[in-house]
């Protein structure tokens with residue numbers, strides 16, 4: 188151990204960008220002595236997670252369908268509760284009552300030019316024992332689709348994104364009064380019916396294209412991991428990015444029995460038109476019956492048909508009716524009380540509900556979380572006691588749209604805003620690299636954690652493997668240079684699609700989202716084939732990445748829970764804000780250039796010259812060139828942030844040796860409270876334009892992307908959606924938040940200097 192560490196240290200001196208080996212460096216927030224003690228406990232913790240137990244937990248939790256409202260969902264919650272209690276945690280179940288529609292009628296038929304009725308059914312497979320649990324499986328559907336009975340011509344709209352409709356306009360194709368068929372992926376699925384409705388469509392089908400997760404990529408299930416012709420991706424279609432996630436009827440408050448509820452027809456997150464997911468088996472006859480212009484090259488999939496756009500002659504009838512029931516969700520909440528700072532909370536979560544058996548999504552992540560909880564319980568018996576309070580949570584109702592986590596966060600908003608230091612989320616876990624996203628004030632911290640986890644396949648640290656693979660995948664020399672020079676790997680900014688959303692976006696709690704994956708192809712997402720058989724044949728078969736995930740989550744939790752000084756760090760954050768600022772300046776400049784060029788081409792007659800009379804297209808119209816915006820307030824704020832971040836760093840380095848002696852407890856407590864507050868400073872109680880539930884000014888899911896983040900969303904979406912005056916107001920608002928953040932950091936640095944004296 189010691190020898191390896193010494194070699195690694197020399198290596199670190201030789202090669203910039205290589206992290207110091209664990210044993211050599213004091214950790215941020217710890218004195219050298221405290222660092223050593225912490226490392227000993229962490230090492231003990233990482234030895235505990237056991238692949239055999241992970242496997243057995245997955246088998247148990249995925250044995251039957253366990254969606255919201257099902258018998259096995261409730262049973263699983265009880266089983267998870269009993270485990271926490273067995274391991275010495277103070278645990279309970281918290282219940283909320285939420286709107287959760289299930290299908291009553293699902294009919295999709297083609298009336299012309301040929302008759303065809305879609306199967307809308309995933310068959311059981313003899314080789315896979317849980318696929319025949321038909322009476323407990325939810326049918327294939329999109330939750331929060333509105334009821335509807337519509338008939339119209341079919342139009343193929345690629346992924347159904349705003350730019351796809353621009354392309355359709357150029358092709359002279361309208362979707363008014365039509366039913367659109369879109370491919371899955373490249374956006375939150377709820378964006379597809381939303382954009383379709385905005386363009387006048389009356390119904391929406393979403394299919395799984397074999398080019399994206401079917402036979403084009405590998406053998407289909409059960410011979411291989413990919414989607415077979417009948418496989419369907421269920422999923423929520425809630426328009427949460429424009430309104431809020433969680434229960435559609437109880438925004439801002441927990442869905443308790445006494446909560447005031449909106450009437451169903453007033454709930455803005457229900458889709459405007461009916462939407463139904465289908466397999467490529469069901470999609471192929473529909474697509475094959477389309478005529479009209481050929482779809483642009485990039486739109487075409489790999490079904491053995493010519494991909495036309497329509498409209499028609501395929502004429503389609505879609506009829507959907509749902510039971511609009513209120514169903515219980517069961518969140519399991521478990522606590523280890525903090526010994527010295529019980530009012531500072533580290534929260535860790537992963538959901539437990541699935542769409543069907545959900546072995547990969549979510550049990551792979553839930554099993555790892557439970558191994559962490561078992562390990563922490565074990566350490567406690569051996570004498571470890573965390574400085575801060577640790578909360579482990581198993582959320583219900585994530586799949587319909589973050590129901591359990593959002594309702595809990597809303598219900599406990601006040602105490603969370605006061606006490607929550609950070610929220611660490613995971614969801615699915617597979618084989619491969621560590622994916623790490625989160626608040627950039629935790630970037631340095633998370634890099635440190637990743638440096639201490641061993642990759643099961645290469646035996647190098649997961650940090651080093653991640654860095655080298657990012658170098659391999661870098662798009663240009665500049666990116667490679669940064670990867671080699673920069674001390675920390677960048678955290679991805681968080682969009683949405685899993686349970687961190689309410690913590691980060693609504694409450695302004697610094698958050699992380701972690702999980703391994705990327706080495707295996709998969710096409711079972713949200714189908715009955717995401718089960719124990721699939722996972723143990725085609726993903727992390729020996730559960731070593733489940734163990735790595737438990738080691739990663741457990742280490743992150745312990746290190747946050749035990750630090751004398753919370754390991755928030757602001758240089759990476761300031762650097763990231765600088766990066767976003769220049770991205771936005773470039774976004775505006777590019778948009779100006781594109782419109783200027785197009786206007787010029789229109790004047791030159793480029794569109795008339797290139798018109799093919801047999802395949803006519805429609806020229807775009809001329810457009811005003813976007814105005815210049817004043818980015819100066821933002822640039823000044825980023826400068827102030829950079830100065831205070833540097834000041835804070837110097838103060839930390841001077842104070843570290845004196846930490847933990849107990850002499851500075853009061854000062855440290857005051858500083859820690861400021862650090863807890865640092866993410867809240869990035870929020871505004873008024874929220875983002877037209878979506879006040881979203882309070883964070885730096886991170887939000889995009890209104891037209893859903894999963895994908897928009898950083899500095901008010902500014903970015905203002906420019907993208909051509910609301911330039913609003914973008915300029917948002918520049919000023921983000922600048923004010925960053926100035927306030929800089930002032931907080933400056934203040935914390937000043938107080939820290941008292942310790943370093």
Ligand SMILES: [Zn+2]
Pocket residue numbers: 538548549585614615685
């Ligand atoms: Zn999930």
